[in-house]
Amino acid sequence: MPQPFLPQRGNYRNLIAYQxxxxxxxxxxxFANKFLSKGDRTVDQMIQAARSGKQNIAEGSAASTSSRESEIKLLNVxxxxxQELLVDYEDFLRVRGLLQWPSSDMRSIRTRQICYARNESSFYREAIQVRSPETIANIAITLIHQEDVMLRKLIEKVQQQFLQDGGIREQMTHARLEYRKRNGG
Structure with a gap:
C-alpha cells in the first residue's frame, strides 16, 4: 500500500500552543469584562486579539494538511x-500605576513555573476568580511570553518540515511518479 502523499494533520487541540x-x-x-469599563473599545480589542491568536492556531493547523505556506502565515498572524494583546496588558498596568513584575521577582518566577506546567483553561478560570487585576495581568503576560516562544518554535518546525518534505505539489508529483513506476504506467 503506498504511503499517502497527503498526511492528515490538524489535530490542533493536542498542541500545547493551542491549549x-x-x-x-x-x-x-x-479580565476585560471585569476590570475594563463597558463601552471601552479596549474590551473588544483585547478579546478579539486573544480570540484571533487562538483561532489562527486552529486554522493554521487545519490548513497544514494541504498548505505549509498557509500554516506558517496563520501561525504568524x-x-x-x-503581541497586540501583550501591549494591551502592559498598557493596563502602566496607566493605572500597577506593577509589571520584573523577571527576577519571586512572583514572576513562581508564575512562570505554574504557567509552564499548567495548560488547562479550567485551572486559570478558577484561579483568577480571587486574584487582583495586577496579578491577572501578570499571569496573562507570562502566558503570552510563553506562547510566543512556542509559536516561534512551531513555525521553525513547520519550516524545517517543508524543507525536508517539500510542499503539497512536490508530494503529489512524487506520489504520482511512484505509482506509475510500480504500476508500469
Whole structure:
C-alpha cells in the first residue's frame, strides 16, 4: 500500500500552543469584562486579539494538511495577535500605576513555573476568580511570553518540515511518479 502523499494533520487541540492560547483567551475574556469599563473599545480589542491568536492556531493547523505556506502565515498572524494583546496588558498596568513584575521577582518566577506546567483553561478560570487585576495581568503576560516562544518554535518546525518534505505539489508529483513506476504506467 503506498504511503499517502497527503498526511492528515490538524489535530490542533493536542498542541500545547493551542491549549495555552485557550487559557489566554479565557483569562482575557474574564479580565476585560471585569476590570475594563463597558463601552471601552479596549474590551473588544483585547478579546478579539486573544480570540484571533487562538483561532489562527486552529486554522493554521487545519490548513497544514494541504498548505505549509498557509500554516506558517496563520501561525504568524497568531503571534502578532498575541503581541497586540501583550501591549494591551502592559498598557493596563502602566496607566493605572500597577506593577509589571520584573523577571527576577519571586512572583514572576513562581508564575512562570505554574504557567509552564499548567495548560488547562479550567485551572486559570478558577484561579483568577480571587486574584487582583495586577496579578491577572501578570499571569496573562507570562502566558503570552510563553506562547510566543512556542509559536516561534512551531513555525521553525513547520519550516524545517517543508524543507525536508517539500510542499503539497512536490508530494503529489512524487506520489504520482511512484505509482506509475510500480504500476508500469
Amino acid at each position: 495555552k492560547a485557550e487559557c489566554i483567551y479565557d483569562i482575557t475574556f474574564f 497568531a503571534r502578532a495577535s498575541f
